[in-house]
Amino acid sequence: MRLSIPTLVLGFLVPVFATGDDGIVTELKAIAGNWRVVHFEHKGKVAPDGDAKASLAIEAGGKAVLKPQGGEIRFTLSVDPSKSPKQITLTYDEGPLKDAKQFGIYKLEGTKLTICMAPPKRPEIERPEGFTTEEKDRTLVIHERVDEGK
Template identity: 30%
Template structure:
């Protein structure tokens, strides 16, 4: 029995020759360590904000202690790897932000968001299609670098008291 548990942990923690799929690698709680916006070189006010990524939901802390929830989909077969974040605005409209991402190592993640799906035109909001970035440069949206707050084994199994 102990051998099976050890083998399961060995594979889950990425200690085997095969790397877990991105859909498993991104799960967990992440802390922002760098936030570069198109308007400034670095937004230090975003540091230490959190993202909690579970299957199907990406919760991102932007302002204060509140989190915004997004549905997400990834496509690791693309180059660069693609991420789509979808949220519902106050009128019930589903809006999608296109992005790219990379898993730098088991404890670091980088995301570059594309253009926002809403722009102001003559002082009125207009809905447009988000444009996906092709490089990790803060042109239309920010580049956010995260480090994992909890180790993957702790995220899946919890910690022991």
């Protein structure tokens, strides 16, 4: 049996695209849920425990709501788990940052979700490469999954 080059290329691409979409859906499901902030750091400075109170709710489809003290921020997130470190992009749904993007990286380790972000409206090239904020205009937030049964 003889296969043409286009058939071979298509045969390799279809599984790659299918796996990519499945990987994104799987990853969004993995980070979906209710989270509370347990660590907040900006430009190398760690916020005192009492100042870092906030909750984050993420739906499996990528819609999310961050509730810092006295406020609410709605955004849509997208992920790329094929990158190393994994990439996350927030798109603000309302308010003064409506439609602005914020680029970052993330890791999910058990019940901890760590996100390191560049400021909103910065170009994608400023996406962090590591989970550090020192000497950079970066924000690092560690979230802990909230037990749904409590």
